[in-house]
Amino acid sequence: MKENGLGVDVVSEGELKKALLAGFSPSDIVFAGVGKREEEIEYAIKKNIFCFNVENEEELDIIEKYGRKYNKKINVNLRLNLNIDVDTHHYIKTSRMENKFGIDIDTAKRIIKKEFKFAEIKGIHFHLGSQIKEVFPYIKAIEEIKKFCLENKFNIDMLDIGGGFGIPYTYTDKIQPIEEFGKEIKSALKNIKLKTIILEPGRFIVGNSGVLITKILYVKNRKTKNFIIVDAGMNDLIRPSLYGSYHLIYPTILKNSKQIKFDIVGPICETGDYLGKDREMPENIKTGDYIVVMSIGAYGFSMSSNYNTRLRIPEVLVKNNKINIIRKRETYSYLFKPEISSKIGKI
């Protein structure tokens, strides 16, 4: 991504450190997040990141404090909560009044009248939610921002329109082509003079590029339901359990056999631990076979956990037909290390 000229949108000190370690320039990093800790803000200011997307009024005072301490001007965008609903799962809607994100319009009106010496409010940020399949909510948001700027005589240099561009998870997902997003957003921005436009298309870039390969441990046939029990669970891929999301699932070897329906479930001690429900699979699929869960490149590994004291799985990058392990399988000694009281003997 760096080689292709992209920057990074981070949401924690950890993500910021990771971006810096990966070689991104601080001037290509923006920092969003509804709950930035003071130490995180100070660290980002010391590192000279490009901009903070501010989500709370008090956050600006903290930025001002550290701007003064290090005698630095700091770029700020106000993340506005525009109370715009989008057609997506309610867990990934982020710009309605009942969502924790952003600053409401009345507070923003008050903030832009305040004087800051070090925090320089350069523009506006919004992020409407994720898996947005049509461009019109972005256009509506841009129109709202134009109205806000006009009514409050607030000139902006910078606009960050967030991410959320939908990707296909099934063959039937209807998503407006990204070119249309580009064209319509560009046209909506025609009459605002901006120096910088930022986009945060997280899932769009990586979502369809990853797969999860998991082994079948057991096949359980009941009169009422068939189960395939695999060695990956909700700790490895939480999206189906968390938001009922749908991932295509295939056997890695296609068998010429009658197809029957199975629930594909993991080994975790939760009924909600599943990867797919009522999926057609070959009737003769068996222990030791592998299945592949598609489109897990975004919010897959990054949302994984060690629940049930399970080791996180390795990540393998396939590039030009070569494979590279880019994250090793975890080990128990790594996992138990932070537990101060544990003496790791032979296990």
Ligand SMILES: Cc1ncc(COP(=O)(O)O)c(C=O)c1O
């Ligand atoms: C501020 C912000 N920008 C961008 C994104 C990326 O969203 P998506 O992966 O849906 O494009 C998120 C996701 O949570 C976000 O919170």
